[in-house]
Amino acid sequence: MTIDRRSFTLGGAALALAASGGASAQGKAPVQLRIGFQKSAVNLVLLKQKGVLEQRFAGTKLQWIEFPAGPQLLEALAVGSLDIGLTGDSPPVFAQAAGKDLRYVGAEPPKPRSSAILVKHDAPLRTLADLKGKRVALQRGSSAHYLVVAALRKAGLAWSDITPMYLPPSDARAAFERDSVDAWGIWDPFYAATEIDVKTRVLHDGVGLSSNNSFYLASSAFTRQHPATLLALFDELSASDRWLHANKKEAAQILAGFTGLSLATIHRFIERRPKAATGPVPPALVLEQQRVADAFFELGLIPKAVKVAEIVWQPASDPSKLAKAITS
Numbered sequence: 267m268t269i270d271r272r273s274f275t276l277g278g279a280a281l282a283l284a285a286s287g288g289a290s291a292q293g294k295a296p297v298q299l300r301i302g303f304q305k306s307a308v309n310l311v312l313l314k315q316k317g318v319l320e321q322r323f324a325g326t327k328l329q330w331i332e333f334p335a336g337p338q339l340l341e342a343l344a345v346g347s348l349d350i351g352l353t354g355d356s357p358p359v360f361a362q363a364a365g366k367d368l369r370y371v372g373a374e375p376p377k378p379r380s381s382a383i384l385v386k387h388d389a390p391l392r393t394l395a396d397l398k399g400k401r402v403a404l405q406r407g408s409s410a411h412y413l414v415v416a417a418l419r420k421a422g423l424a425w426s427d428i429t430p431m432y433l434p435p436s437d438a439r440a441a442f443e444r445d446s447v448d449a450w451g452i453w454d455p456f457y458a459a460t461e462i463d464v465k466t467r468v469l470h471d472g473v474g475l476s477s478n479n480s481f482y483l484a485s486s487a488f489t490r491q492h493p494a495t496l497l498a499l500f501d502e503l504s505a506s507d508r509w510l511h512a513n514k515k516e517a518a519q520i521l522a523g524f525t526g527l528s529l530a531t532i533h534r535f536i537e538r539r540p541k542a543a544t545g546p547v548p549p550a551l552v553l554e555q556q557r558v559a560d561a562f563f564e565l566g567l568i569p570k571a572v573k574v575a576e577i578v579w580q581p582a583s584d585p586s587k588l589a590k591a592i593t594s
Contacts, residue, residue, distance in 0.1 A: 296492050298327040302339040302351030305332070305455055305525050306380075307480075308517075308539065309506040310352060315520050318502055323495070334434050337361075337407040343368055343483060350484040350499070354409025354453065355476070358483055359559045362577055363568035369579040371484045372500050373551050374542040376477035380535075381413050381453040384442070387465040391449060394421035394470055400448035403431045403438040409478055410451035412558050415565065416475040417451075425565050453478065458534040459527055477554055481547065489579045497581060503544040511541055547578050 299319070303310040313319050314330050333339040336353030337360065343351055344366035361368055383402075385391045391400065394417050404410045418425060431438070431447050435456045442450045443464060452460065460466055472478045484496065510517045518532040525532070555574045562568045 295323070296326050296349070296488075296495055298329060298349075299323060299495070300329040300331060300347065300349045302331050302333055302342060302348040304335065304339065304352070305527075306453060307352045308510065308521065308536065309374075309503045309542065309544070311521060311524055312506045312510060312517060313502055315524055318506070319499070322498060322502055334436065335405045335408050337405065340366065340368065340483065343485060346485070349488050350482060350496070352480055352482050355479045355481065355555060355558050356409050356412045356562070357407050358481055359555070359562055359572065359574075360407040360568060362559070362572045362574070363562075363570055367486055368483045369486050369489050369577050370481050370547050370552075370555075370574070371489060371496050371579045372482035372503075372544050373547045374480045374544055375540055376479055377539060377542070378472035378474075378476060378478050379538045380457070380472070381409060381451070381476065381478045382457055382471040383413065383417055383469045384450045384452060384457070384460060384466045385448065385469050386442075386445070387467045389448065389467065391469055394418070395423065397421065397449060397469075398423055398427045399429075401429045401431050401446070402449045402451060403433050403441055403447040404451040405434055405438070406430075406432040409453055409476070411567075412561065413472055413476045413478070414451040415561050415567075417470055419561070420475060425567075454538060455525065455527055455531055455535040458538075459531045461534065462528060462531045476558075479551060479554060480542075481555075482544070484579070486577075493581050496579075500544045500546075507542045507544070510536065510539075546580055552578055 301310065305311070319328055331342070331348065333342070336357030339348070339351045339353055340357050340361045342348045344361060350371070358368065358370060391397065397418065402414055404414050415425070418427065431441065433441060435452060438447070438450055438452065439456065439460060441447045442460070449469060489496065514536060518529055518536065521532045522529050552575050559572050559574055563571045
């Protein structure tokens with residue numbers, strides 16, 4: 267399915283918000299804003315390093331918390347240690363199935379080229395069907411989890427045909443390098459870093475398997491209390507992405523300095539990223555996410571079926587309500 271990137275614009279709600287000159291919540295501005303992110307959250311990292319949100323949300327205490335992957339981030343969100351965070355497609359499905367209190371609040375356009383199943387350059391595996399009987403490393407409940415699920419389905423294999431090795435990215439890379447696993451499902455920038463540092467071959471990237479969608483999630487309480495803050499955040503994230511694509515050299519320097527990754531890795535990483543405006547989750551992406559959830563349920567990897575649309579937040583239909591709710 268092709269997702270229209272125009273679906274990610276904020277429209278009238280954002281214009282009303284921007285015209286107000288503030289980023290306060292419905293009723294009042296948040297006292298603090300705790301943001302969870304990963305190294306792959308390019309636009310969030312740029313906002314953090316440039317101090318943009320500290321200016322936009324003047325008077326609000328910002329706290330930035332880094333996580334190795336989405337499942338850990340959403341666990342923190344569920345227990346009240348975060349207000350908003352960015353993950354791939356699979357972590358929210360596992361969280362919803364576990365009854366966690368969260369809402370999909372925003373999304374970026376698909377990035378299917380930014381994840382892949384890697385093998386060593388001299389590995390005998392040549393097709394997805396060759397994964398049968400092999401040890402495949404992946405982070406449980408991550409976007410790579412669904413990538414591997416989709417790969418097996420395309421190859422006509424069952425989940426039981428492989429031995430999944432549930433490892434976070436750092437441990438998975440170590441296992442991959444010492445040949446303790448046969449293949450590795452992974453996302454950028456870990457994907458790019460491994461391509462640069464290790465002799466690898468892409469068995470298959472996400473194209474035709476997984477859209478590798480990215481979602482912003484928040485607690486249901488935060489969506490009720492601070493809808494205007496969410497729209498202001500999306501406005502800044504979209505501006506950050508525009509700046510990235512207009513200033514790739516400077517952006518790469520900032521990202522390399524923060525992540526500790528090489529400039530070569532960062533450039534390869536951002537080359538695979540399409541332009542990524544952020545906005546409320548469009549209906550087409552809800553349908554894609556439902557297919558992800560259904561696939562995990564059919565395989566018995568989540569304990570119950572979930573309806574993604576039930577936890578998708580949408581801003582008020584009347585933008586003027588949000589504008590009136592903003593206090594300076």
